Amino acid sequence: MNDMPKKVKVSPTKAFFVRMITRDITLEDSILDLIDNSVDGAWKNEGSRPAGLAENVDLKKYQIEITANETEFSISDNCGGMSLEDAVEYAFSFGRREDDPTDEFSIGVYGIGMKRAVFKLGENISIHSTTNDQNGDRLGFRVPIDVNDWLTIHDGPWDFDLVPDNPEEQTGVRIAVTNLTRSTKVAFGNPAFIQQLARVISRDYALHLNQGLNILVNGKKVTGWEITFKSSDEFEPVRFDFVDEADGQPVSVEIIGGMAEVPPDGLEPDERGRKQDPYGWYIVCNGRIVLAADKTEISGWGDAWPKWHPQYAGFIGLLVFSAKSAADLPLTTTKRSVDRASGVFRRSRPHLGKISQTWIDYTNKRKTMNRAGDEKQEEVKKLENATVPVSVYAVQPKAAMILPKFSREVRGEKQANIAYSVPVSKARALARGLGNQNLSYREIGLQSFEYAFEDLAGDD
Ligand SMILES: Nc1ncnc2c1ncn2[C@@H]1O[C@H](COP(=O)(O)OP(=O)(O)O)[C@@H](O)[C@H]1O
Numbered sequence: 206m207n208d209m210p211k212k213v214k215v216s217p218t219k220a221f222f223v224r225m226i227t228r229d230i231t232l233e234d235s236i237l238d239l240i241d242n243s244v245d246g247a248w249k250n251e252g253s254r255p256a257g258l259a260e261n262v263d264l265k266k267y268q269i270e271i272t273a274n275e276t277e278f279s280i281s282d283n284c285g286g287m288s289l290e291d292a293v294e295y296a297f298s299f300g301r302r303e304d305d306p307t308d309e310f311s312i313g314v315y316g317i318g319m320k321r322a323v324f325k326l327g328e329n330i331s332i333h334s335t336t337n338d339q340n341g342d343r344l345g346f347r348v349p350i351d352v353n354d355w356l357t358i359h360d361g362p363w364d365f366d367l368v369p370d371n372p373e374e375q376t377g378v379r380i381a382v383t384n385l386t387r388s389t390k391v392a393f394g395n396p397a398f399i400q401q402l403a404r405v406i407s408r409d410y411a412l413h414l415n416q417g418l419n420i421l422v423n424g425k426k427v428t429g430w431e432i433t434f435k436s437s438d439e440f441e442p443v444r445f446d447f448v449d450e451a452d453g454q455p456v457s458v459e460i461i462g463g464m465a466e467v468p469p470d471g472l473e474p475d476e477r478g479r480k481q482d483p484y485g486w487y488i489v490c491n492g493r494i495v496l497a498a499d500k501t502e503i504s505g506w507g508d509a510w511p512k513w514h515p516q517y518a519g520f521i522g523l524l525v526f527s528a529k530s531a532a533d534l535p536l537t538t539t540k541r542s543v544d545r546a547s548g549v550f551r552r553s554r555p556h557l558g559k560i561s562q563t564w565i566d567y568t569n570k571r572k573t574m575n576r577a578g579d580e581k582q583e584e585v586k587k588l589e590n591a592t593v594p595v596s597v598y599a600v601q602p603k604a605a606m607i608l609p610k611f612s613r614e615v616r617g618e619k620q621a622n623i624a625y626s627v628p629v630s631k632a633r634a635l636a637r638g639l640g641n642q643n644l645s646y647r648e649i650g651l652q653s654f655e656y657a658f659e660d661l662a663g664d665d
């Protein structure tokens with residue numbers, strides 16, 4: 206009995222590990238992870254401050270260049286580079302240790318993005334960094350990874366080699382991957398993939414691009430999506446901020462919402478299913494848009510307030526979180542959604558609800574006006590067309606959205622009063638079906654009337 210082994214083996218195989226970490230992230234999102242690292246580098250160079258919607262940030266001198274074709278992927282930046290010590294001590298380890306240094310106001314948090322991305326991309330990897338050493342002299346090094354070689358030595362060390370390399374002219378990181386995986390090759394050979402990648406970059410890094418950051422995809426400069434709100438005396442976006450707390454640390458929250466475009470007048474059948482429009486809520490964590498144009502329960506549609514409906518198109522809202530430590534933000538590891546369990550996120554949600562509801566009410570009133578004859582319709586049009594686009598950065602603080610009220614104008618129409626009784630259980634079930642468990646009986650009546658009207662009598 207005494208010579209019975211005292212341990213059972215647990216360590217993962219390298220192959221299992223690589224398969225696991227690359228499984229639940231898309232190729233597109235892994236490329237964004239590499240961009241995040243470059244952005245974090247630039248941010249660190251700029252002295253690491255809250256990203257948010259501050260106007261006084263200039264990222265013009267930073268450039269990130271991405272090349273993606275069927276034979277090669279590369280990303281190179283001039284954002285400061287990775288120090289030799291960072292490379293040796295933690296940049297290549299899988300996952301962050303408790304005591305690893307974190308860059309303030311960064312988007313990197315889990316210590317997995319770079320490794321996951323290069324494994325996802327291909328088998329022959331080279332990561333070069335040019336940095337300044339302690340004496341301020343240029344220093345270059347490279348970490349080459351041959352994934353197949355590394356995997357075949359099952360019981361060998363997990364560490365990668367580090368070799369000296371000629372420094373580049375500017376400090377920065379260059380990652381090159383060849384021997385692309387089959388699916389990566391297919392994606393990069395498809396012009397639609399590259400186009401979509403550029404589109405996502407334009408949207409998700411809009412705040413950085415608007416601050417001057419240069420990102421090129423296959424030689425083409427990506428322009429940032431300009432976020433504007435249509436404004437006038439009658440239409441003004443809401444904008445306020447407050448400081449919340451996560452783990453005793455302050456998390457600043459900024460909320461902006463308003464009419465980005467005039468709502469649609471008719472709802473053509475083919476418009477109903479369209480998902481690619483820019484409307485809905487955006488959630489931003491330390492400058493990076495992690496959830497875009499959300500129309501789902503995450504930002505409250507069909508959960509705490511009515512389900513998204515094409516009638517609400519035109520509205521854009523931003524919920525912007527900034528924190529010194531990215532771990533305090535509601536980030537998921539793929540940065541493609543938010544962690545709904547996060548306290549800061551849950552506490553901010555009712556604010557979104559109030560704003561969404563204001564917009565919903567407006568679109569309802571506007572619909573009534575549009576149905577009340579040409580004259581009323583003209584009145585709506587006139588007001589909406591008298592607005593001018595105002596940049597998100599220039600929006601002034603305002604506790605609530607300002608929208609035309611219209612109520613006086615429609616009072617002229619003769620009203621029908623409908624009253625009926627139904628079992629409470631059925632009313633509640635219908636409220637749930639309408640997307641909000643807590644709707645008042647009056648609202649259930651009005652909304653179900655609208656629903657039936659649209660289906661059976663309405664053509665707009
Ligand atoms: N382009 C880059 N510029 C500077 N440092 C980088 C760059 N890419 C990666 N690094 C370093 O590598 C580390 C690990 O990156 P990553 O695996 O994405 O995890 P995380 O971003 O969560 O720390 C980063 O924290 C950073 O120190």
Ligand SMILES: [Mg+2]
Pocket residue numbers: 238241242312313314317318319
């Ligand atoms: Mg990262």
